[in-house]
Amino acid sequence: MPRVEETRSELLAQLAEIQAKLARLDQSDPPERAAEEERHSADASASIGIAPRDPGRADVGLIEWDANDAISRWTTQAEQIFGWKAEEVLGKRWDEFRLVHERDITLVQQANRELLEGHVDFNTCFNRNYRKDGTVLNCEWFNTVRRNDHGEIVAVVSLPHDVTGRVRAESHMQHFQNAMRMITVGTSRSTGLAFFQALVRYISQSFSFRYVFVACIDQEHPNQARTIAFWSDGHLAENFVYSLAGSPTQNTVINRSMEFCADHVRRRFPNDATLAEFHAESYLATPLVGSAGDVVGVLAVMDDKPMEDRGDIREIIALFGDRTAIEIERSIAEASQHASRTRLRVLTEQLPAVLWTTDLDLRFTHSTGAGLKSLNQKPGQSVGQTLFEYFQIDDENFGPIAIHIRALQGISGTSVVEWAGLVFQVYVEPLRDPSGKIIGTIGLAQDISELKRVEQSLIQSEERFRRLIQHAPEAVVLLDTKTGHFVMVNEAAEKLYKYPAEKLLKMGPLDISPVVQADGQLSAEKSREVISKACAGETPIFEWTHRDALGNEIPCEIRLLSLEEGGRTIIRGSVTDVTEKKRAEESLKRLESELAHVARVSTMGEMVGGLAHELNQPLYAIQNFGKACGNLVAAEGAIDRDRLHQWLDKITSTAQFAGEILTRLRSFVSREPINKTTLDLDEIIQSALMLTKHDAQVAGIRVEYTPAPRLPPVKADNVHIQQVLVNLIKNAFDAVQNRSVGDPVVRISTEKQGDRVAVTVADNGAGLPPGNVPIFEAFCSTKTNALGLGLAISTTIVKAHGGTLQASNGPEFGAVFRFTLATAPQAD
Template structure:
C-alpha cells in the first residue's frame, strides 16, 4: 500500500489536473459561438463555458450577421451583401432535394433523423443534389486557406464519414420545416484539412422557391472542439488514473445528511461494497463507515480547514466485519457562505502496514525480552570501542551491573595495561569468524569467551560500532582440557590392552577411522595400509571364513546389535591366526547410528587348547563308551550267544539228517535259511557294538532322530530283559530331522537308558519301566527318557551334571557330564526334571532341521 510520500505525490497530481481543467474551460468560454439548436423548440446542448459569445467578432458584427440570416429573405441578398457579412457564408440550393422530401412526407415519414440513420445511402444521394450557388471571401478562406481560387460547387466534396450524421440533422430540419437549423459538423478543406464548424441556416421560405436559395453561416469552432477533445482526453486519463489506482477516491456531501456523490471502483476491495451499493444505500456513506472511535479524529481533521488536510489514519468497517486500516487525505468543500458542505479525498489501505508495524512492535518486544533472558551475552560498542549496550547476561558474566559497563572501553575488561583504543570485537568482525577472547571479571577472575561480532552502519553507510555475541565457554574449556587428559589416558589404556581396538564408520565399506598399534603386532602389516584400503583388510580373512564374517557384518547393520565372530587372519609371514572379532554399534545423542567400535583378540592359543580339549573329550567319550560296553558285556555275551546257539543247533540237525541218509532238501533248505538269519542277527549285533566302540572323529550329518533312538534301544535291549525292565516307545508321528553325529547321540541315549535301569534296580514298584518319548518343541527336536524309579533327591539335582559326581559305589561320575558336553557341542541342551508320580526325567534337545 501507499506511504505518506505517495499520498503527497497524489495530492500534487490532483491539484495540477484541477488547474488544467480550469484552464481548458476558460479557453472554451472564449471560443464558444453559441448554443446548438434545431428548430424553435430544439434540444439545447450544454455549453462548457459559463458565458457564450464570439471570440473573433465584435457585438455589432454579430448583430449584423444575425439580422442577415434571420430577417432578410435569402433571395434578396446580393453578392455584395454576402461579402459584408463578417462570417463565412454559403448560398445553397435545395430545390433538387425537395421532390424526394415531399415524397417521404406523403409516405408518412415524420421522423427524418431516424429515417436518414436507417438509410444512409439515401442521405448521401440527397446531399449530392445540394448545389453551392454563392459564397463570400470568409468562406473561401475557411475552406481553401489561402483565400485564392474558387470553391467546388459540389457539397459532398467537403464531407466525410464523420459528417453524415450532422448532415442528416440538417436535411431533417429542412424536411420538418424548422425556422432555424444549427448543427456542429466537421468539414474538410480542399487541401484535406479537417475543420469543425457551426452550421447555422434559416429554414426555407414558404413556397416552392424557398428551397432554391438558402443562406448558411459557417462559424469556425475548430479551436474550441480541439480544446473540448483535449479536455475529454485529460478527463479520461484522469479517470483511468483514479479508477486504476489501488487507493479509493471519493466525494461526499455532508449537508443536509452524509451522502456519497462519487467513489472509485477500488472501494469494493477496501470495504466489500460496490460503488452502486454505496450510492443506493445512504447508510453506507463513506463517513459512516469510519470506526466510531476514529470519528473524532475525522472531525478534528475537517475542522482544520485549508485546501488539503494532513494525512490521518482511520479505521473502516469492512462488509465482513473486519477492520481495515486506512490512511486518508481529505479536502474540505465549503459553500459560498463558508459552511462545510462536503469532503473530497483519497484513502489508502494500510492494513498490511499496520499489521506489519504491530508485528514489528511485538517482534521488538520479543527481541528485547530475548536479550534480557538470553544465556549469551550481547555487547554493543560504538566506533570508539566504548560500551553503549549490554544485556544482563553480559554484565553478570563479568560481575557488573549493566549500567556500570555503559561508557566503558572494551580494554577495561581485558588484561590490565591494555591500550584503551584496542577493540578486539572489531578485529573479530574483520576476520569474519568467531574467535576466543579472555575477559577479566570485576573480581580479577578470568572468563574464557567465544565472540561472534558484526559491524553496525548508519543510513549513509558509515561505520558506527560493533554488535557482538559473547558466550562464556569457561566450562567448555575446562571440559575440553579434561577430555584431552581423558583421551590421553584412553589412548594409553588402548595401547596397553592385549587386543586390537578399532573404530569404523557406518558406511557400506565399514571404513576404519582408528586402528590401535597392536594390529601391526598381530598381523605384521602397517595400520596405515589397513586404514586406507578396505579390500586389503578383507583379503586377509581366510577364504573359508569370509562368508561367516560377512553374515555377521550384515546382522550388525540390519539389527544394530553387538555381534561376535571368530575367523582366521593371514599374517605377513603367510600363516593364519585365529581372532575373535566383537563389534558394537555406536549412536549419537539423538539415537542415530554413527559407526561401530570393536576389538580383535588373538585366540590362536585358545583355539589350539580347544582342539586339544576336543581331542581329549573324544578320547574320553570313547573310553566312556568302552567302559559302558564293559559293563554291558554280560548282557551282550548272552545277546550274541543266542544266535550262535541257534546256528549250532540247526547245523547239528543238518548233519544228523545227512548221516541218516535222509536227504530232505526242503527241510535242509529251511534249516539253512534259519542258520543264515541267525548269522545275520549275530553280525548286526557285532556291527552295532563295533560302531559304538570305534574311535573316530565326530562326523555330523543330517539324519532322523528316531533311527538313533531305535539303535540305542537295540544296544541295551538285552540288559533290559536281564533286569526285567520294560522299554516303552512314544515316538512323534513325524520324522525329527537334525544334524548330528550318530555315535555320540547313541552314547547319550545309552547313558540315559542305563542310568534309568540302574535307578530301577532297587525299586519296589511293580511294573518297572522306562519310557522314551520324542516330540517337536518349537525349533527343537526333543527326546525324553523317563523312569518310574525313586528319582533324584532335590538336594543333589544341582550336582548331577558335574564331572566325577556319582551316587554309585563303583561309579566314576562322568556319564551325565560327558552326555551334556556332547549335546551342547551339537548346539542343544540336556536337563533334568522330576517325573509325575515319582521317578526321573532327562530331556535333551537338538536343533530341528525342517525339510
C-alpha cells in the same frame, strides 16, 4: 414456488386441444395411437413453453386417469420422467404405488377432488413425486377433465412438468446468497487469528462441511504445512502439522490451482495420513497466493461423505481464499516484525553477552546485556567512564583498547580478552550516523569461559581416548565407512597383522582377509552385513578370519561399535586373536570324545556277559541246524532237499542276526568323532534296547517302548546318541533294582516338539536324590561303585547336538530323564 406463466384461458384452450386429440386417439389403431401420443406429448411441452432439459429425457409427460382415479393412459414421456413403464401402472390408482411424496398426499387429494366433484374443469398443483428408483422430483401438474356427450366427467388429463432442476437452481442461488452474507458479516470485523477462526467456522456452518481449515506452508520446512485455524465437528479444534508429500495440498501448491475430489479421496492419495485420520471421503482446496506470486498456504474443506460439485461453493472458497492470502501475508509481516524486536531484546538483555557503545573519546554511552551479571555490574553502570578508567590502564596498545582505537579509524576487530577471571570474545566495529560518519564504537563481548573449559576438557578427553586405544591389549582399528579405509590402528593391530601403521591406514578390512570366511560366506558380503548392523546402533560380536602380511590366517573374534566424528560415521573394531582358544576347544573336544569312548568301552565291559548270552543263542542254533543237515546228508536213501534248503536258510539268517549283533557292538565301541547325519531315531532306540536287553531279562525288568507316530528323522550321530540312551536305560535299571513301586518297569517314549524331538526315559524307582545334588557334573554319583561320568558325558553329547538333557521326579514316583534333538531339515 415457481409457476408456468400462462393465463387460465390459454391453458384451457391448450387442454381443449389435447382433449380433441385424445378423442381422435381413442378411434385410432394402437400403433398409430402410440406414435400420436409421442407427438402429442412433445406438442404439449412446446404449447406451454417448456423445453426438455436434455434430449434423452422428457420434462413434460401426459397421463390420463379414469373417473375412479385409475391410470388409463401413460405416455413414453411419463415413463421417462417417473421411471415406471405403462404396463406397470395402467389400471392402478395413484395411491396404489409410490408416486406422490408422503407430505404432499393431502394436497394431491384436494386437487383431484376439485376436478372429480366438478368444482373446476382445470387446475394446477405443485407437489413432490417419486421416481421408480426413489429419487424425489419437484413437479408442476396441469390438470383438466374430459366429459362425454352428456357432460359427465369420464377422465382427468394431466400434464406433469418436472421442474426439479429449476427448483434446485433457485435453492442453490438462495443458499449461495445466504452463505455469502453469513461469511462476509461473520468475518468483516476480524483480523489475524480471529479472522481465520471466523472464516473456517462460517464456511462450515454455511455448507455443512465437517472439517474446514486454513494452513500455512512452513517456511523452514517447505514440505510441511501447519494449520492456523481448524474447525472440526462444530467447534475449533487443536491445530496440527502435516506432510505435503502425497497429499492433495501438494497438488494445490504445485499446480497453483483449486484441487477438488468429490469422493474416494483416500484412494487417490493413499499415503496422506491426515485424510486417513479424519476418514475423509471428499476434499476441496484453493491455493492462497501471496503478492509475490508464491503460494503461502491453502484454504481447504474435507468431509466424511461425498461432496457435490457446485460452482457457487467453488466461487466462494476462491473468493475468500484471496482475502485469506492477504491476511496471512499481513500476519506474517507482523510476526516477522515482532520476532525482530524480540530477537533484539534477547540479544541485548538475555544473551550471556555485554553490548556497549562509546563516543569518539572512548567514553561509554550505553551498556546492557545479561553478561554484565558475571562482572557484578548493572546495565548503564559504566556509562560516563572511559575505557582507560574502566580497565585502569593508560596503555593504548592494551588489547581491548587497541581494537576500539582501530574501530574509530574504520577498522572492525575481534579479540579474546581475559578479565575478572573470565574469558571474553570481543567484537568491536565503528558506530556511524545515518550519513556514514563515524561517531564512536559499538562492541559486543560474549563470555566464552565455559566454552574454553569444555574445549580444553575435550582435548584432554580425546588424548586419553587415543592413549587407551593405542595401549589396549587387543587390536583396535577405526574404520571410516565413507572411504572404507582404517583411520587409526593401535600397536596391537600392527603386531597382529604384521603390517606397519602407515600401510594399514591405506587398507581396509577386506585387504587383510581371505575372500571366503570359515563359515563359507563371502568376506565382502559378511563385512557389509555386520557394518550395517553397527551403523544401525547394534553392537555385533562375530567370528572372522584375518590374514596377516605373511599370508597366515588368524581366527579372530570382533566387536564393532559405531561412533560419530566430525559428521562422519566411524566404526570401532576390537579384534581378539582366538587361535589359542580354538586350539583349546579342539583339544577339549578330543578329550571329551576319548572320554566318551572310554565310557562306552567300560559300559560294554559291564554288559559283556549279557552280550555273550545274546551271541550264544544264534551260535547254538547254527550248531544244531548244522548237525541236522549233516545227519540228513549221511542218511541212506533220497535226501529231502526241501528240508535241507530250509535248514540251510535258517543257518544263514541266524548267522546274519549274529553278525548284526557284532556290527552294533563294534559301532558302539568305535572311537570315531561326532558325525551328524540324518537318522531314524526309532532305529537308534531299537539298537540301544538290543544292547541292554539281556540285563533287563536277567534282572526281571519290564521295558516298554512307545514310539510317536510319524516321527520325523533327526540330525544326530548314531553311536553317541546310542551311548546317551544306554547310559539312561542302565541308570533306570539300577534305580528300579534298588527299589521300585510295584514290579520294576522302565518306559521309553518319543514325541515331536516343534522343530525338535524329545526322548523320555522314565522309571518307577525311588526318584532323584533329595537336595540339590549336581548329578550332571563329572564324578558325581549316587551309586557306590560308579565313577559318575555317565550323565556328565551324556550332557556333553546332547549339548553338542544342540539339545538339552533334563531330569525331574515323576508325577507320583520314579525319575524322568528327557533329552531333545533337532529334526533334520526337510528336502525341498
